[in-house]
Amino acid sequence: MNIQFEEATLSSSYSLLGSGFGSEELDQDLDPEDSSPSSSRPRILLMGLRRSGKSSIQKVVFHKMSPNETLFLESTNKIYKDDISSSSFVNFQIWDFPGQVDFFDPTFDSEMIFKGTGALIFVIDAQDDYMEALGRLHLTVSRAYKVNPHINFEVFIHKVDGLSDEHKIETQRDVHQRANDDLADAGLEKLHLSFYLTSIYDHSIFEAFSKVVQKLIPQLPVLENLLNIFISHSGIEKAFLFDVVSKIYIATDSSPVDMQSYELCCDMIDVVVDVSCIYGLMEDGGGCAYDSESLAIIKLNNTTVLYLKEVTRFLALVCILREESFERKGLIDYNFHCFRKAIHEVFEVGSLFEGSVWRPTSSSGIKQKELLNGF
Ligand SMILES: Nc1nc2c(ncn2[C@@H]2O[C@H](COP(=O)(O)OP(=O)(O)OP(=O)(O)O)[C@@H](O)[C@H]2O)c(=O)[nH]1
Numbered sequence: 114m115n116i117q118f119e120e121a122t123l124s125s126s127y128s129l130l131g132s133g134f135g136s137e138e139l140d141q142d143l144d145p146e147d148s149s150p151s152s153s154r155p156r157i158l159l160m161g162l163r164r165s166g167k168s169s170i171q172k173v174v175f176h177k178m179s180p181n182e183t184l185f186l187e188s189t190n191k192i193y194k195d196d197i198s199s200s201s202f203v204n205f206q207i208w209d210f211p212g213q214v215d216f217f218d219p220t221f222d223s224e225m226i227f228k229g230t231g232a233l234i235f236v237i238d239a240q241d242d243y244m245e246a247l248g249r250l251h252l253t254v255s256r257a258y259k260v261n262p263h264i265n266f267e268v269f270i271h272k273v274d275g276l277s278d279e280h281k282i283e284t285q286r287d288v289h290q291r292a293n294d295d296l297a298d299a300g301l302e303k304l305h306l307s308f309y310l311t312s313i314y315d316h317s318i319f320e321a322f323s324k325v326v327q328k329l330i331p332q333l334p335v336l337e338n339l340l341n342i343f344i345s346h347s348g349i350e351k352a353f354l355f356d357v358v359s360k361i362y363i364a365t366d367s368s369p370v371d372m373q374s375y376e377l378c379c380d381m382i383d384v385v386v387d388v389s390c391i392y393g394l395m396e397d398g399g400g401c402a403y404d405s406e407s408l409a410i411i412k413l414n415n416t417t418v419l420y421l422k423e424v425t426r427f428l429a430l431v432c433i434l435r436e437e438s439f440e441r442k443g444l445i446d447y448n449f450h451c452f453r454k455a456i457h458e459v460f461e462v463g464s465l466f467e468g469s470v471w472r473p474t475s476s477s478g479i480k481q482k483e484l485l486n487g488f
Contacts, residue, residue: 155205156229157325160253161236162246163188163212166271166313170236171195171209173313174322175359180313188212202356202363202427205231205329227260231329232267239284239310240272247288251295258304266306267325268292274312281310316376323361332459336364339459343452347445348438353378354456355429357386357403363428378431381419385409385429403429412436420445424453 159167169183175197193209208226215221227233235253237246254266270288273281289308296304309321327333336354344352344366351374353362360379389402407429411419416436424430430449439445 155231155329157205157207157329158226158230158233159207159209159236160214160233161210161212161269161271162238162249165212165236165238165241165246167209167212167236168193169313170234170269170271170311170318170322171207174318174361175207183313197359202425223256223260227257227264230257230261230264232265232325233257234267234269234325236269236271237288238272239270239281240275243284243288247291247295250292251299254304254306255296255299255301258301262303265325265328266304267321268306268308269311269318269321270308271311273310273317274314285310316372316379319360319379320370320372320375322359323363326356326361327364330363333364335459336456337367339452339455340364340366343448344432347432347434347448348441349432349434349445351433353431354424355379355382355431356427357382357429358427374433377419377433381409381411381421381431382429384411385421410439422449422453424456428456 159171161167166183168186168189169178169180171193172178172183172186173180175195189209189211191211192214195207195209197205197207233254235250237243237250250268257264257266268288270285273284276284285308289306292306296302296306307324309317309324311318311321330336340352340354343349351368351370352366353375354364355362355378360382362375362378385407386402389407393402403423404426405423407421407423409419409421413419418434418436418439420432420434420439422430430452432445434445
């Protein structure tokens, strides 16, 4: 099998940037010598059996495709490289693999593929018999682990929208048990798998992707700390730092995340971007739907306020607070100003990282500065 790449650059396909859909694709042979900046960006691999839902996940999370449209997606028959770095905070590539990829094929260069990988997401269709998928999971992760033990191995138990709550928990327990038993039998106890219940029909896929991405951000503890300080001094109940394009949250304060709050904040981003796309652009369609002026306040009928503010050209802070705390808006805005400044300092502002080329390091496998886009 001759493995080929399809490459798409999100900047040309994401409607937030005002250019509409119609992704630019280019075919390219799998070339280990290819040293273009895009090929050396850290990777997140999407693997799993045919029709498990890999392309749907990628399209829904990064290309704003509606879940129903994924019914018409064609089977992927070559590796699809999606470079999201030009419109997203996190400077990585998503590689969507065809379901039938054969590791024993001599053209499958596992060294080249797994060396530069930050996370490998293995998608299992929970609505189907998953025994074959478990065998494939074992083969895939053990192969990848041999090449690069620093990869984060993430298992999405996917399409759980068709399962009852009880069935979900039972499936997760069973998959967890069997996958870890297989690893123990092979003497691979050190290989750690993380499990997530996901569906493209609700926010679970965004939440799971957020956690996958957060593990690749070395500054996460600093960001969490900044958010903790910010909310405790401003009377805010919960704050999320969002990547606007994907609605992945890069960080949140250390109080537990409840799904409803996360969904509310995601919906707020959609509202802001959609309204801005309709009424915020110039008459000739120029300008950007999300920029340094972006700001929104939504008061709910249960005395809760949602407050969104721009942090960088890719990031937004979305806060949930009580109406009485919002009376001290001046204080919140001042604290936000300090928070924003600190975030810029953490990532040493812009140009330093612009166009940087990623190289794996021996310790973590990921060089932190180059994982993150400039502001
Ligand atoms: N019910 C449900 N269906 C899903 C979900 N995600 C994907 N699907 C459906 O699963 C089918 C297969 O999805 P694809 O994304 O094409 O699967 P794939 O893994 O990329 O398939 P290959 O390209 O053949 O490897 C499509 O009809 C999707 O609509 C989900 O979360 N829930």
